[in-house]
Amino acid sequence: xxxxxxxxxxxxxxxxxxxxxxxxxxxxxxxxxxxxxxxxxxxxxxxxxxxxxxxxxxxxxxxxxxxxxxxxxxxxxxxxxxxxxxxxxxxxxxxxxxxxxxxxxxxxxxxxxxxxxxxxxxxxxxxxxxxxxxxxxxxxxxxxxxxxxxxxxxxxxxxxxxx
Numbered sequence: 001x002x003x004x005x006x007x008x009x010x011x012x013x014x015x016x017x018x019x020x021x022x023x024x025x026x027x028x029x030x031x032x033x034x035x036x037x038x039x040x041x042x043x044x045x046x047x048x049x050x051x052x053x054x055x056x057x058x059x060x061x062x063x064x065x066x067x068x069x070x071x072x073x074x075x076x077x078x079x080x081x082x083x084x085x086x087x088x089x090x091x092x093x094x095x096x097x098x099x100x101x102x103x104x105x106x107x108x109x110x111x112x113x114x115x116x117x118x119x120x121x122x123x124x125x126x127x128x129x130x131x132x133x134x135x136x137x138x139x140x141x142x143x144x145x146x147x148x149x150x151x152x153x154x155x156x157x158x159x160x161x162x163x
Contacts (some may be wrong), residue, residue: 089116
């Protein structure tokens with residue numbers, strides 16, 4: 001599956017698309033940063049050693065929203081066991097960003113070591129970012145780790161970069 005970040009022109013074409021879809025929040029000014037949310041789904045185990053027994057289903061949103069002093073990066077999710085017999089623990093999953101810029105912003109937002117430690121079945125994690133001059137859309141990844149610190153999933157997510 002190819003990861004794709006939508007554009008304002010895509011909204012009229014998305015019709016019956018499945019998978020990630022762009023929900024644009026503000027497209028009035030083409031010179032303004034792109035504000036949008038992307039919906040997605042994935043399943044990951046809380047232990048790679050017992051995939052069938054610990055599989056957790058995630059429905060998530062990632063995106064960018066304006067804030068009073070910059071913008072917010074959004075990572076929101078709802079999770080549930082993938083089967084009735086699954087015994088995976090959301091508390092065993094941690095999430096890191098692949099971007100040093102985003103990790104630093106997470107630490108400034110109070111996220112210890114820039115590592116998100118999941119603890120609830122549903123959550124909305126907001127990372128406040130500074131709006132820079134002449135930003136362009138860049139991609140980072142939220143990397144999911146299991147109880148044994150093994151990579152078990154990734155979500156591509158946008159941020160605004162100066163580079």
